[in-house]
Amino acid sequence: MSTENEGNAVPAAPSVPPVPDAAPEGTPASAPRGAAPEPTPHQQAPGEPAPREPVAPAADQTADQTGRFPESAPQYPSSQPQSQPQHGPAPEHATAAPPRAADAGWPPPPPEYPSYGSYGGAGDEGVGNGGPPAWGAPVQGHEPRPPRKRASGLITAVLAAALIAGGVGGGVGYWAAESNDDGSIGSTTVSAADAPKEVKRDAGTVASVAAKSLPSVVTIEAQGGNGEGGTGTGFVYDREGHILTNNHVVASAANGGDLTATFSNGKKYNAEVVGRAEGYDVAVVKLKEAPPGLTPLPLANSEQVAVGDSTIAIGAPFGLSNTVTTGIISAKNRPVASGDGSGASNSYMSALQTDASINPGNSGGPLLDSRGAVIGINSAIQSAGSGGMGQSQAGSIGLGFAIPINQAKNVADQLIKTGKPVYPVIGATVTMAEGGEGATISAQGEGGSPAVVPNGPAAKAGLKAGDVITKFNGTPIDSGPTLIGQIWTHRPGDKVTLTYKRDGKESTAQVTLGERQGES
Secondary structure, eight states: OOOTTTTOOOOOOOSSOOOOSSOOTTOOOOOOSTTOOOOOOOOOOTTOOOOOOOOOOOTTOOOOTTSOOOTTOSOOOTTOGGGSOOOOOOOTTOOOOOOOGGGTTOSOOOOSSOTTSOOOSSOTTOSSSSSOOOTTOOOTTOOOOOOOOHHHHHHHHHHHHHHHGGGGTOHHHHHHHHBOTTSOBOOOSOOGGGSOSSOOOOTTSHHHHHHHHGGGEEEEEEEOTTSOEEEEEEEEOSTTOEEEEOHHHHGGGTTTOEEEEEETTSOEEEEEEEEEETTTTEEEEEETTOOTTOOOOOBOOGGGOOTTOEEEEEEOGGGOTTEEEEEEEEEEEEEEEEOSSSSTTOEEEEEEEEOSOOOTTOTTOEEEOTTSOEEEEEEEEOOSOSOOTTOSSOOOSSOEEEEEHHHHHHHHHHHHHHSSOEEEEOSBOBOOOOSSSSEEBOSBOGGGOBSBOTTSHHHHTTOOTTOEEEEETTEEOOSHHHHHHHHTTSOTTOEEEEEEEETTEEEEEEEEOEEEESOO
């Protein structure tokens, strides 16, 4: 049963209007107009409705030509419309009380032509009466109205209350409409048992993609022998139990540490590092006892991603496993250099930028498109600064970066095959200063070696120390890290076009990328 109407009971209308004991002070006595005698109490015929009590107009109100007063009178309190006087039939033994001296001027006389004093519909002066009828007397030639049903007063009161209660939801009005014929109240709610047993989400919605993808995402906990460790994310790469993640997620446990992967159903498995590539910030781990029925996440073609495409990120931000956030692709080919601050394990990527919320712990998790296919590995964020509000780690400000899955797949396949990364190179050392007019080939290489490797790809293309590379396959290059990020989106043996400046003159060169195995 609905409880919407508790406290909304409508008070019963009074059967007899109240009569004041004395006229208010200062009320002048008045007599009927002309020679009309003072009206006598009217004896009500059986079945005849009691006459309504007249309402005196305000002092500044006058009747119009029809004898009706302006609609502003009478006035009733809007908060209690159900309290308008409603008169029932007078008792049969009732007799008229003689007027008291104090009542000589009270109540005031009725208006000369009350609109409700006659039942005539042809005019405002009665029907063939030659004048107005006596106050309260039945009109000649008209049958009395049939008696009212008591229910009508209740309905009127409920409807009025519904109008007033409309601002709080119209619950009273609905209660009146749903009442049964026998006076009982029908329920306005539906039991949870009557709800559908299973709520289905449309294909392509975030909820649908999340439900399908979460069982293939794991929370990774890495613990090194020196006590260092942390939490990150990974996802199922194949049915053999390989998990794809970031290098910096598992680096602390790469040499004799403990590594576990926990699925969304709570089941935890021990894992081991198969291979990792610091420069790419990609790593592959394998479950030691992979359960049957693993479902790898499908991989998309990250080259086909467009700015504005929807994105869905899944991870464990600040240790909160199985967290799903959404956003869009904000930019493509964003040059990003990230590392631990020591410079020993810096990584470079031509990243997918997204505004999906990514925080510490999301690293290594999948960045999905609207179909649920992986387009990147969440790897880095740009932060406004660490700390603040008691936080020791910086959080998302809507600038997240993911390694394109095409690049990550190439690296993962190589790590699974050989355990070592392979990097494409041009065979030249460039300065790592950021934000310039290009990537400048250094005067000399590391340890005093030549900046341009003899007989290497750059040397064969005619490049020399001091040349400033400004474009890579038509993409503008503003620094050494940007150039490295572009190079690492390719494979060894790929042919690329470099645009460079020498002594103020711009030239182009075709370069076949070489390779470097392992970290060096």
